[in-house]
Amino acid sequence: MTDRTLPVPLTQSSGTERMFPKLTAAQIKRIAAHGRVRSIRPGEVLAEAGEQALPFFVVTAGEVEIVRPSGTTETLVAVHGPGQFTGEVNMLSGRPALVRARVSEPGEVIELDRERFLALVQTDSELSEIIMRAFIVRRVELIAHGLGDVVLVGSNHCSGTLRVKEFLTRNGHPYSYIDLDRDADVQVLLDRFHVTAADVPVVICRGDVVLRNPTNQQIAACLGFNEAIDETQIRDVVIVGAGPAGLAAAVYAASEGLDVLVLETNAPGGQAGSSSKIENYLGFPTGISGQALAGRAYTQAQKFGAHVVIARGAKQLACDHKPYAIEIDDNLRVPARTIIIATGAAYRKPSVENLSQFEGAGVYYGATFMEAQLCRGEEVVVVGGGNSAGQAAVFLAQTAKRVHMLVRSNGLAESMSRYLIRRIEQNPAIVLRTNTEIVALEGSDHLERVSWRDAGTGDIENHYIRHIFLMTGAVPSTQWLDGCVALDPKGFIKTGPELSQDDLVAAHWPLARPPHLLETSLPGVFAVGDVRCGNIKRVASAVGEGSIAISFVHKALHD
Numbered sequence: 001m002t003d004r005t006l007p008v009p010l011t012q013s014s015g016t017e018r019m020f021p022k023l024t025a026a027q028i029k030r031i032a033a034h035g036r037v038r039s040i041r042p043g044e045v046l047a048e049a050g051e052q053a054l055p056f057f058v059v060t061a062g063e064v065e066i067v068r069p070s071g072t073t074e075t076l077v078a079v080h081g082p083g084q085f086t087g088e089v090n091m092l093s094g095r096p097a098l099v100r101a102r103v104s105e106p107g108e109v110i111e112l113d114r115e116r117f118l119a120l121v122q123t124d125s126e127l128s129e130i131i132m133r134a135f136i137v138r139r140v141e142l143i144a145h146g147l148g149d150v151v152l153v154g155s156n157h158c159s160g161t162l163r164v165k166e167f168l169t170r171n172g173h174p175y176s177y178i179d180l181d182r183d184a185d186v187q188v189l190l191d192r193f194h195v196t197a198a199d200v201p202v203v204i205c206r207g208d209v210v211l212r213n214p215t216n217q218q219i220a221a222c223l224g225f226n227e228a229i230d231e232t233q234i235r236d237v238v239i240v241g242a243g244p245a246g247l248a249a250a251v252y253a254a255s256e257g258l259d260v261l262v263l264e265t266n267a268p269g270g271q272a273g274s275s276s277k278i279e280n281y282l283g284f285p286t287g288i289s290g291q292a293l294a295g296r297a298y299t300q301a302q303k304f305g306a307h308v309v310i311a312r313g314a315k316q317l318a319c320d321h322k323p324y325a326i327e328i329d330d331n332l333r334v335p336a337r338t339i340i341i342a343t344g345a346a347y348r349k350p351s352v353e354n355l356s357q358f359e360g361a362g363v364y365y366g367a368t369f370m371e372a373q374l375c376r377g378e379e380v381v382v383v384g385g386g387n388s389a390g391q392a393a394v395f396l397a398q399t400a401k402r403v404h405m406l407v408r409s410n411g412l413a414e415s416m417s418r419y420l421i422r423r424i425e426q427n428p429a430i431v432l433r434t435n436t437e438i439v440a441l442e443g444s445d446h447l448e449r450v451s452w453r454d455a456g457t458g459d460i461e462n463h464y465i466r467h468i469f470l471m472t473g474a475v476p477s478t479q480w481l482d483g484c485v486a487l488d489p490k491g492f493i494k495t496g497p498e499l500s501q502d503d504l505v506a507a508h509w510p511l512a513r514p515p516h517l518l519e520t521s522l523p524g525v526f527a528v529g530d531v532r533c534g535n536i537k538r539v540a541s542a543v544g545e546g547s548i549a550i551s552f553v554h555k556a557l558h559d
């Protein structure tokens with residue numbers, strides 16, 4: 001039974017040329033050279049939802065309909081006629097298909113298995129552009145219509161629900177959401193799967209698997225996010241972390257013919273993925289959301305053949321002999337000739353539940369000219385008592401009406417420069433509030449109110465303030481390295497010229513040459529992006545470092 005819950009199939013909605021382009025005869029001929037031509041008959045299923053590593057089909061005659069099956073019903077998503085092709089981004093990753101492709105009119109198709117399809121998009125730039133664009137736009141539409149293989153049952157007041165939502169969203173996976181607090185019919189669904197409200201969040205995965213408050217790793221496993229990792233294969237390069245730095249390294253390494261594995265604890269995009277709009281990244285004059293940038297970079301890395309593994313992070317680096325190995329969960333060891341550490345940093349954040357809701361919409365981690373313009377003439381909060389907080393307070397006080405500087409301890413940090421302390425004390429627009437911490441944030445699309453508590457008196461004050469700057473520093477994700485590479489006193493990784501002679505002696509640097517620019521104290525192990533000591537914490541520098549590291553990887557592979 002086909003239930004047309006979409007107003008019209010996507011192929012009939014407006015602006016579909018990019019989503020469902022019609023290939024020219026010349027383009028079809030080039031594809032045919034890679035595949036086989038075969039006839040199709042009505043009712044034949046060319047690709048089933050849930051199947052992995054599906055072939056790619058170009059319709060040359062007849063019609064193929066794309067439906068999203070759900071229990072006994074189906075939603076008609078699209079209809080492909082002559083010149084059109086099947087597939088969306090899952091075809092690159094080899095993940096299970098979200099939809100079924102079934103022949104509705106007899107005719108003929110060109111069929112390419114996944115290997116040949118990948119070879120085609122890597123070598124034919126014109127077709128690659130058309131197909132990649134269509135795949136990305138199709139995935140965006142599936143997300144917009146919640147046409148996926150996941151139903152999330154939860155409550156917006158439950159942190160587990162927010163975590164699962166964030167994980168699915170950041171991984172670009174479509175899902176439908178049932179809110180326990182709003183949907184009266186939800187009990188019927190819960191009864192059907194024998195779950196209680198106490199089990200939330202509940203993830204109903206691929207139709208019938210019920211996961212009660214699952215970890216991100218369990219969700220990734222159920223949705224088939226990852227292909228199996230071959231422990232016997234020694235990779236040219238293993239990249240740890242899929243933020244902008246790691247993804248850039250993956251794109252360059254894979255496009256230059258290296259055998260690449262990327263390990264990511266959470267979701268592609270890293271910190272940048274949580275930014276609602278990045279306005280200063282070159283080439284995007286109207287800005288781009290971190291999610292869109294990450295999604296494109298992830299697709300690009302896969303197009304070139306990088307193997308990206310999600311929700312499986314590095315637990316340890318085995319560095320005592322070559323080849324090095326990265327140990328991940330389940331005692332799996334991945335051997336590598338070279339390693340790129342791109343694990344970034346995490347900003348210290350106050351433990352306020354809905355903080356992430358306002359990141360980029362009233363909550364900022366840097367005070368540049370751009371943010372200063374946003375809060376011109378308004379009251380702002382700067383959290384932190386160190387140099388970066390002091391600089392931010394003094395800078396923002398030039399344009400803001402008032403700067404409330406909130407410090408958890410009983411004064412500014414001893415490490416703060418004397419000149420900054422004097423400027424803060426002498427500036428009437430800056431109000432220093434010691435022993436004070438943020439306790440609540442409120443607003444809808446943007447931050448509107450901030451509450452803070454004075455630890456001395458216990459008093460809570462509420463203020464109509466729309467901008468807070470969290471300047472409490474970033475913690476590098478280097479705990480898992482366990483002494484393998486030299487770190488600076490704050491835990492960031494030293495590379496190239498940052499490594500002193502003493503560092504190299506202590507690390508028993510074995511080579512006659514000094515470390516390359518982004519090389520750590522361990523030959524063939526590189527660090528890029530926010531995790532690196534001295535890095536400028538910006539998307540562009542992370543991407544730049546990730547890409548240039550690959551030229552040094554080539555050199556290290558020849559050492």
Ligand SMILES: Cc1cc2nc3c(=O)[nH]c(=O)nc-3n(C[C@H](O)[C@H](O)[C@H](O)COP(=O)(O)OP(=O)(O)OC[C@H]3O[C@@H](n4cnc5c(N)ncnc54)[C@H](O)[C@@H]3O)c2cc1C
Nearest residue numbers: 241243244245265270271272313314344529530537538539
């Ligand atoms: C809210 C926000 C807004 C921002 N806005 C801008 C902006 O507008 N413009 C700009 O230029 N910069 C911006 N930045 C800064 C920019 O996002 C960072 O400089 C950039 O993301 C750093 O990239 P990275 O790849 O080095 O590290 P990250 O982005 O931190 O990525 C590191 C990745 O490694 C993963 N990881 C960590 N440990 C492990 C492990 N053990 N195993 C496997 N994976 C691991 C993490 O999950 C993460 O995905 C913003 C940052 C934030 C937080």
